[in-house]
Amino acid sequence: MNLQIQEKSGAPVIDLALDTIEKNKQALVFVNTKRSAEKCAEEISKKIKDVDLSDLSEKARKALSRPTKQCERLAKCIKAGIAFHHAGLHSKQKDLIEANFREGKIKIICCTPTLAAGIDLPAFRSIIRDVKRFTSRGMQPIPVLEYLQMAGRAGRPSFDSYGEAIILTASDAEKNSVYEKFVLGEPEDIFSKLAVEPVLRTYLLSLISTKVIQSEKEIYDFFGKTFWAFQFKDMDKLKKNINKMLKLLSDWQFIQFLDNKYRATLLGRRIAELYIDPLTAHNFMHCLKKAKEIKLKPLSFLVLICNSLEMFPLLRVKTKEYDLIQEALAKQEAFMIDTEPSMFEPEYDMYINAFKTALMLDDWIEEKDDVYLLEHYDVRPGETRAKIERANWLLYALSEIARINQHQFLLKDIARLKFRLRHGAKEELLALLKLKNIGRMRARKLFQNGIKDLGAIRKAKLDVLEKLIGKKLAKDIKEQVGEKIEEKNNRRQLNNFV
């Protein structure tokens, strides 16, 4: 098909976006980095003059209690009916963008592959600016499967009879190769992930634990029927891999071999239930043994959990901050449960990244806000939330492992940390945070005004509370601490403020 677009800006992406809007249609622009998504949206929005979505823009700006630079930038774009979308956005902002794109208010979304799959957000055009992405092996073409996902966003069944998927290239040569690879090319074969060690050991333990497979024969039979075996073909090598994992699981005492049957130990069963990598569990156990000899603080636990595969991808220590992080690490060394690898070992990079990630979480529980975290760690609200959730799960797993291994003295500390992590608050707010509808902001406000626990709420005058957190909420928390407030008001359900 021949597509003629008026050249206006010198940048094909912008021209295409403007053309789409002129046709009164919508488009998704796919780029390969978060930074590019933001920049691209910004550039397009600069060209738009006659649109003013101020209300929507304000909503996006105020999604967090204090707007980050990212919020400001997004708000500016949305004002012109353009948005960017990537994993760094807060979920409130993602929802806002998606909903308003569906409604047709937002015309263009510049995004990373977040919108390629999973979410049903069709547009008239899919504009694919980048078909290469940085990987550990340098810049690599994206898989054909991924191209198909992006292209598949084009064409809204209820609005258009067809859609347009457009790849942008820089030269004729590139145009031809891209056409051959993506448009004419076959999608890649799918490869079984069972071959990856962490996955294999996790499933092996899980299957033994649930008694799906117990004898050696059953184990081989089961895995022999998997897609992995079908693809891999070499059953001897397969058995070797399985045996290696079985030995590891036995050495770690997660399984036992009795009467020709593998059985999960109590510990192994719990680990399978927790669904963490047995290696992570083993490392937790190994480190907890040393816990008694070390003066522990929240950061100790945070580094321990960050230093596991489940926390990937970790925050990266950037060239400029390398010395700073290293210095911080040296200062905290005495509190670490994990043994720090030597600087010359390959694990050191992961360790220092884990340490940085832990520092970020440590600042979060010291009530630092998103603005601070973005400036100091280059971590965006969406990414922070994802890390917190993951850390929460791992802390739960850690406490379960501590319990089973008779480290009862640690349970309280871990539970407190978990609670603090969930709320992003200092220890002193713990009592107030137990109230429904009271998050770190409101709890801090109450605390600063001398209301420091549930008893203080009981004693506090209603009008004092009302001034601090509003009428409805004041009554609500009074009732939560067991007082009855006479007034026939509809009780409104408020969202949790975390």
Added chain:
DNA sequence: GGACGGTGAAACTTCAGGTTGCCTC
């Protein structure tokens, strides 16, 4: 003559996203 501001080239820096789980402290 010096402060200031705009411009552009060169030097650096950084680089997607998704899933798993439990209950309460």
Added chain:
DNA sequence: GAAGTTTCACCGTCC
């Protein structure tokens, strides 16, 4: 590998 950002030299303008 390349986009995006930062840095810095250079030049013109204004007071």
